[in-house]
Structure formats: C-alpha cells, structure tokens
Amino acid sequence: MSTNITPPPVPALPPQPSKKSHTHAYIIGGAAIIAAAIVATGIAISGSGNDAAKPGPTVTVTETVEIEAAGEGEAAATTDQTTDARVGEVARNGGAVVKVTKVTETDTIVLAGARESAGADAKYVVLKTVVSNEGKASMDLTCSLPIVNALIDEQDRRFDTIEDLYEVAGNPECNAQLQPGFDDEMQFVYRIPADAVVTTWEFSEYNLENEVTSTVDLT
Structure with missing residues (x-):
C-alpha cells in the first residue's frame, strides 16, 4: 500500500539587493572615504602652518632725543676761555691773561747770578711772556702756583x-x-731733551673748580 508524502514547503529566500542598491552603497562608501581624507588633509595643513610662524608686519619706532641746553654755569665756562692763541696773541684763562712774546732754545741760562748748563742731550726752552692779572686777588708768579702750566x-x-x-x-x-689790574714780564723755563720739538704751551689759572685750559700754538 503506497503512501503519498507531501514534501515540506521550501523556505523563501530573502530578496536580493538590486544592482541599484549596490551602486548606492558604493557611492556612500566612497563619499565617506573622500570626506575622511579631506578632514585628515586639513588637519595636516593646519599643523604644518603652526610650525612656521608667519612673518608679522615690520614696525619702525623713531625715538626723539631732546638735547638738554647747557646751564648758565656751563655757558659761562665756555665763553670765558680763549684757546688756541699763537705767539704774540693774548690768551685768557679766568683772571690770568698771558701773551707769549718770544720762544727761545738755549744750552745755558743765568740762574741766581750764575750760568747754568742744561747738560748733555738736553736744552732749555724759555717762554718770555707778559702776564696780566684781571682777577680779584694778587698773584705770586714765581713762588706760588697761580698759573698751572705745561x-x-x-x-x-x-x-x-x-x-x-x-x-x-x-x-x-x-x-x-x-696786584689785580697790573701786569709783569715773566719767563717760564723748561729743561727738555735736546731732540724734542715743542708744539704747544698750556696754562690755566689755579682754581680747583676750573678744569678748562688755554693753549698757545708755538709752531
């Protein structure tokens, strides 16, 4: 006796994605990859820009220095002095006014009534001058130091x-x-090497507050 067996129904397969769906997936995936690459590139560019600072604009600053005017004391110290005189001209320093009238070189001089020799390899230089006292006090030209000189x-x-x-x-x-208001002849005598060539005489009135000297050109 034969029995007819009915086979169970075959389960239905899930629907296959269409070609159109595959295309959309590829497009979406590609777009995501491109977007990620753009973001990464932007970060890299931004980082490299921070490594090297961009040069800023050049700013020029001009500083104005105001020169302070000399005080009354400084102006007086400058205008009261006559410098760079020559032989035969008057040179002034404070109350001391000196005119060098003659410059001579010699091997001997008369000192305390006796003739004194300069010695080997030496000579005397004698500056004959006229000194006028235009200060407020007297001057001792030979035993004191009213005129500092060199x-x-x-x-x-x-x-x-x-x-x-x-x-x-x-x-x-x-x-x-x-005394003030008078003048007198005065000789300044120097002993120097025989081969020395003199160029200048420098002097100033003895005054601890006066640092300005006057000069006479002897050339």
Missing part, C-alpha cells in the same frame, strides 16, 4: 718748569705779588 712736544709729552723760577734773571722776586 710745555708739550710733538710726542704729546708734558714738561714742567724748572724749580725756583724767581732765580731766573729778569723774573719777579719771590712773593712779589702781582
């Missing part, structure tokens, strides 16, 4: 006068005070 040669060496200028023939005696 003889300067072409090597910028500075020479002092010999001692006891009052013993030089023709000079004022020791403590012979030159």
Whole structure:
C-alpha cells in the first residue's frame, strides 16, 4: 500500500539587493572615504602652518632725543676761555691773561747770578711772556702756583718748569705779588731733551673748580 508524502514547503529566500542598491552603497562608501581624507588633509595643513610662524608686519619706532641746553654755569665756562692763541696773541684763562712774546732754545741760562748748563742731550726752552692779572686777588708768579702750566712736544709729552723760577734773571722776586689790574714780564723755563720739538704751551689759572685750559700754538 503506497503512501503519498507531501514534501515540506521550501523556505523563501530573502530578496536580493538590486544592482541599484549596490551602486548606492558604493557611492556612500566612497563619499565617506573622500570626506575622511579631506578632514585628515586639513588637519595636516593646519599643523604644518603652526610650525612656521608667519612673518608679522615690520614696525619702525623713531625715538626723539631732546638735547638738554647747557646751564648758565656751563655757558659761562665756555665763553670765558680763549684757546688756541699763537705767539704774540693774548690768551685768557679766568683772571690770568698771558701773551707769549718770544720762544727761545738755549744750552745755558743765568740762574741766581750764575750760568747754568742744561747738560748733555738736553736744552732749555724759555717762554718770555707778559702776564696780566684781571682777577680779584694778587698773584705770586714765581713762588706760588697761580698759573698751572705745561710745555708739550710733538710726542704729546708734558714738561714742567724748572724749580725756583724767581732765580731766573729778569723774573719777579719771590712773593712779589702781582696786584689785580697790573701786569709783569715773566719767563717760564723748561729743561727738555735736546731732540724734542715743542708744539704747544698750556696754562690755566689755579682754581680747583676750573678744569678748562688755554693753549698757545708755538709752531
């Protein structure tokens, strides 16, 4: 006896995506990849821009310096002095007014009534001057220091006068005070190397507050 068996129904397969759906998926995926690449590129560009700072604009600042005008004391110190005189011209420093009338070089001088030799490789330089006292007090030209002075040669060496200028023939005696408003002849004598070439005489009135000197060109 035969039995007819009915086979169970075949389950239905899920619907297959169409070609159109695959195309959409590819487009969406590609767009996502492109967007991610753009974002990554932007970050990289932004980072590299921070590594090198962009040059800023150049700013020029002009500073104006105001020169302070000299005070009355400074102006007076400048205008009261006469410098760079020559032989035969008047040079002034404070109350001391000096005119160098003659410059001589010699091997011997008369000192305290006796002839004194300069010695080997040496010579005397004698500056004959007329000194006028235009200050407020008397001046002792030979035994005191009313006029600070120096003889300067072409090597910028500075020479002092010999001692006891009052013993030089023709000079004022020791403590012979030159009163204000008077003048007197005075010889400044220096002993220097025989080969020295003198160029300048420098002097100033003795005053601790006066640092300005006057010069006489001897060339």
